[in-house]
Amino acid sequence: MSETPSNPDLPVIDEPTIGAAVDAALAAIAAAGTTAALKQVRIDHVGDASVLSTANRAIKDLPKDRKAAAGKLVGQGKGRVQQALAARQAELAAAEEEAALAEETVDVTVPTDRRPRGARHPLRTLEDRIADFFVGIGWEIAEGPEIEAEWFNFDALNFDADHPARQMQDTFYVAGPDGGEDSGLVLRTHTSPVQARAMLERGAPLYIACPGTVFRTDELDATHTPVFHQVEGLAIDKGLTMANLVGTLDALAAHLFGGAPITRLRPSYFPFTEPSAEMDFRCFSCDAREGLDHDADPACRVCGGTGWIEMGGCGMVNPAVLRACGIDPEEHQGFAFGLGIERILMLRNGVKDMHDMVEGDVRFPQHYGTEI
Numbered sequence: 206m207s208e209t210p211s212n213p214d215l216p217v218i219d220e221p222t223i224g225a226a227v228d229a230a231l232a233a234i235a236a237a238g239t240t241a242a243l244k245q246v247r248i249d250h251v252g253d254a255s256v257l258s259t260a261n262r263a264i265k266d267l268p269k270d271r272k273a274a275a276g277k278l279v280g281q282g283k284g285r286v287q288q289a290l291a292a293r294q295a296e297l298a299a300a301e302e303e304a305a306l307a308e309e310t311v312d313v314t315v316p317t318d319r320r321p322r323g324a325r326h327p328l329r330t331l332e333d334r335i336a337d338f339f340v341g342i343g344w345e346i347a348e349g350p351e352i353e354a355e356w357f358n359f360d361a362l363n364f365d366a367d368h369p370a371r372q373m374q375d376t377f378y379v380a381g382p383d384g385g386e387d388s389g390l391v392l393r394t395h396t397s398p399v400q401a402r403a404m405l406e407r408g409a410p411l412y413i414a415c416p417g418t419v420f421r422t423d424e425l426d427a428t429h430t431p432v433f434h435q436v437e438g439l440a441i442d443k444g445l446t447m448a449n450l451v452g453t454l455d456a457l458a459a460h461l462f463g464g465a466p467i468t469r470l471r472p473s474y475f476p477f478t479e480p481s482a483e484m485d486f487r488c489f490s491c492d493a494r495e496g497l498d499h500d501a502d503p504a505c506r507v508c509g510g511t512g513w514i515e516m517g518g519c520g521m522v523n524p525a526v527l528r529a530c531g532i533d534p535e536e537h538q539g540f541a542f543g544l545g546i547e548r549i550l551m552l553r554n555g556v557k558d559m560h561d562m563v564e565g566d567v568r569f570p571q572h573y574g575t576e577i
């Protein structure tokens with residue numbers, strides 16, 4: 206069948222032309238690799254500007270006797286193309302969905318390279334807990350340098366020039382005096398210089414706690430380490446007495462160890478306090494914790510059967526220290542105390558050996574359940 210249009214502007218509607226258009230469309234459909242590519246094929250081959258659509262529109266202008274044959278030819282061709290498009294669309298969509306699912310699959314059997322996480326060191330956690338206590342009773346936390354002027358570490362705190370603590374076997378000297386008026390430098394042997402600095406900078410009244418790292422030339426063994434931690438407290442105000450000191454220590458003991466705390470003071474000597482005392486807490490571990498009329502458990506490993514635990518030193522601030530730090534001892538009094546944080550951790554958590562605290566084995570802090 207050969208068609209010759211009567212109007213030269215009309216498209217050719219004959220079998221070779223439509224057949225070629227259908228073949229081109231089918232080839233393009235088969236070649237489309239994605240649904241997006243197939244969408245373009247649909248526009249190109251059955252869209253408004255395509256050969257098939259143009260031919261379809263032209264049928265109405267054909268002579269009557271040719272309309273039926275042309276309509277059948279174009280209709281069948283378009284039908285084949287639409288069918289092929291639908292089939293290819295379903296095929297590509299299914300393949301694409303499968304690929305997406307495969308890509309999102311999580312293989313739970315792949316070995317991970319996750320490393321065990323570290324943990325906060327219990328000394329740090331305990332230091333925070335102690336600081337929380339002092340903030341809770343309205344005190345401030347004060348900090349100072351770890352490399353300290355010898356004057357602040359000793360002189361301001363009433364240590365004589367020949368005090369044994371100044372000897373080389375106790376103190377790490379960083380730099381000696383330069384021969385002039387400047388004092389030498391030491392790694393601070395206690396956190397007390399922070400108190401001297403605070404008194405000089407802020408004056409009275411003053412309520413501060415100073416947790417921090419201190420250094421002494423001790424060998425590392427089960428109960429000593431050359432680098433350790435202290436917390437010291439200092440209160441300066443009008444009319445303070447030893448009773449205020451004991452009340453503060455009782456509250457601290459309750460915060461750290463719970464129970465009904467009893468603090469005992471034994472006379473002692475420190476250069477920076479007068480009078481000075483060693484402080485003991487009633488054992489928090491055995492029957493002694495129930496009160497003074499309860500005997501300690503003779504087998505108690507925390508107090509050794511004595512009912513008392515040595516906690517540190519304390520006393521009323523020596524007037525000579527107040528004067529050196531610019532405070533008039535006739536007007537203001539103060540009390541001060543210091544505790545070793547390692548010792549509190551050993552007592553409170555049953556740590557037997559100082560090596561565990563300093564050797565850095567991550568299993569030690571993890572044991573305390575404080576992963577971060």
Ligand SMILES: [Zn+2]
Nearest residue numbers: 488491505508
């Ligand atoms: Zn005990």
